[in-house]
Amino acid sequence: MKRALALALTGVATASLAACSLDGQTSSADTVRVVVGYQSKTINTVTAGTLLRAKGFLEKRLSDIGNSSGVSYQVEWQDYDTGAPITAQMVAEKIDIGSMGDYPLLINGSKTQAGERSRTELVSVTGYSPSGSLNMVVVPPGSPARTIADLQGQKISASVGSAGHGTLVRALDNAGIDPKNGVEVLNQQPQVGASALESGQVQALSQFVAWPGLLAFQGKATLIYDGAEGNYPTFHGVVVRRDYAGSHPEVLDAFLQAQLDATDYLNQHPLESANLVAEGSGLPPEVVYLYNGPGGTSFDATLKPSLVQALAGDVPYLQSIGEFAPLDVPGFVNADPLKKAFADRGQDYDVALRRTANPSALQGRDPVCNVAVTDPALAAELWVDGKDATQPAANPDCLLRAVRKVTADGGTVRAAYVPDSEFGTRWLADKSFWVRDGERHLPFDTAAGAGRYTAAHPGAVEVDYQQALAGAV
Template sequence: MKRIVAMLAALTTVLAGCSLDSATPSADEVTVVIGYQSKTINTVTAGALLRAKGFLEKRLDDIAKRTNVKYTVQWQDYDTGAPITAQMLAEKIDIGSMGDYPLLINGSKTQAGERAKTELVSVTGYNAKGALNMVVVDPTSPAKTLTDLRGQKVSASVGSAGHGTLVRALTKAGIDPKTGVEVLNQQPQVGASALESGQVAALAQFVAWPGLLAFQNKARLLFDGAELGVPTFHGVVVRRDYAAQHPEVLDAFLQAQLDATEFLHDKPLESAQLVAQGSGLPQEVVYLYNGPGGAVSFDATLKPSLIDALKSDVPYLKSIGDFADLDIDKFVVDGPLRKAFADRNQNYDTALADTANPTPITGQDPVCNVPVTDPALAGELWIDGHDTTQPAANPGCLLKAVRDANAKGEKVIAAYVPDTELGTRWFADRSVWVQSPDKSTGAYLPFDTDAGAQRYIATHPGTAVVDYQQALAGAV
């Protein structure tokens, strides 16, 4: 009998050390499950780059040395935010990153359950105008504007940031997004295949899919989300219950995200190469968005302009389904991030107020021999065999730099240039070039869409579209 009592006592002791939380098997062992999207490269500071550099594991190891608690990080990679939300609802993911529209859906769907309920705790990357989402068509498509898609099939991931932008853009163009086009709900890679095979007329997606397909000569940019002028961003959500049980893990995650953000700012080319390795995306495409002057401003702060944009997205949420009302002011929680800034002796409010891209293109233009000072004009040349990229003060200087590199027999990996109208960074050889007789604006001006070029030509007599080779030859 004494032996049985002793065994029961021992079993009670063991059970007492076990948590009911499946992610926390014992008081001395804590697991955090991270849902991320390796190919959604404006989430890299909370995903692909963060994972590649091991910043979170290092932060947790520092805690473990002080507390003797073992921390285990599990990374789960998804194509969109929807499955991350589903796993958070099932309490199988603790921290996840996704776009603004999926964030709304995440907050709405999870709020009914105390253990599943989430809160938005940081931003990964944003674009103040909305250039993170685009619509592309086949390179041979006759479509020049969104109105040319009327009555056509368009692929989009319903509930994604790309789909939200499509709905806004169609509405602005006077097309009913429900009846004016037929939206096929497809994962990005499925939609890309559908576009290539001619099953759909267009693909509406978030980064990096539009740039990837354009780089591969499988698509042409039809609509730049920056035309809407509405900020778009990706952010980080955490299950509130998990954060309450393990505040040290959330703090370590946010600190690690800031580590990754600083690394990206300091070493953008290396960061792009690391993300390319981890995601399978071409490095040229990653650097298009994540390099200096790219479409993504990597800034973790929860800026009021972004939160206001999130509130303005609510009608979209209502338009695609029956979702519970979400109190966004309660959904957004900046306390943990403020603490992370304070622990680094950094001023959160100063960073919050700063809306400039943290990594503009700077330096001395070696071809035009002038300093690079205007972010709205600055381009960048990536030449094979060079340790660093080469800045260009303006589109004309970039064209001359490409021409010089070609004359020397050097391989140009990529040339990047900002759209004249919207400022969106794009591939120079995929841009629509307009020749202008006005030398004060530069003889050749780049646009990322045909529609943008035509808008400019309509208000500037004497201008005309030329091909890339003509622009290269004519640059002076």
């Protein structure tokens, strides 16, 4: 029913575009067109893309404006695999608003700044990770590689200039490997890289969400490097052409208000949001929920100083690959439209700006261990097939007991999520590397993480998932 309403709203707002002018702005004096570029499979942009479109929030906001002004609005959604083609279309003045990752955002600002009508500015964040856990490196199942250092001399697939590529360069640098000469990077789109990994054409793949989680969920890859190991913030955000925003400030305001609507909806209804995003992107709901669920990506639209600072810190990487002309990063960031959107909602932008906790956290009562779920660093979650809601677990051992109970009762587990014991990254329990330390079982999303723990804790031993299930008490 909700999906039908969203489609109906979209249909009304996008009623024929045939008469629209080629510049993507207006088709007549009383009709305004807005073209939105988004990435349906890039999970951290859903509040400005897939979920926003599915819920019809933008069309509803524009319809309300039109009802009072007599102006009609037409929204065209354009879906892409990465940020690069969105930037190309913004340079050509054919996309008005777009969302993408941090490295592509910088490239967007750099490439569009030459033209007065194409020049863009960063106006909001969609999702972020303060530690950088949104980007990861995976290898084929059974690969002997356990760390980034083991990839020296190997072929690695990445989308050059993407957030996933930036994470790879940082990881290689930290491991003492020359990113240009120590490995061979194949510049490939995510889906091409996924096929190359499966066929053996490459020995590793470095990408942004949701590709690492998707391949791990499908049993086609094993996580070898969690971006959180680099401890450098990463995020996705929204850019708008300044010329378009200047001509149609009410459209930008409606977009930001709609993004805030989508952000609130996702944080309040994460499972429903995951199902909508899965429907709109073609990704498995279990993979979407890995990132969009409680304790996953932080969905917060504010332009936090730590993220802007990290953005400026990304500039040397872009210059090193020859993709970047000088850009005034502080001048590229404009929080004023978002501040206005907050004020119009009666909300304090500065208060939200200072908030650092993930807006969506697991809570409730663990039905197996019969205790309250209080510690985000330990809280886990179980999604049982046929259930309309997920089940919280106070800690990894409680989750293991819950999985064991469901299986014993003849049920089926759709997915079980646990926080990595080293960095806190939300990951799949059955794809984690487990350690038994006394009576506790600790999950790690990489073999290297488990190895670091056992090396520092005599008596702790690595166990597989089935052993952890059997041993949980």
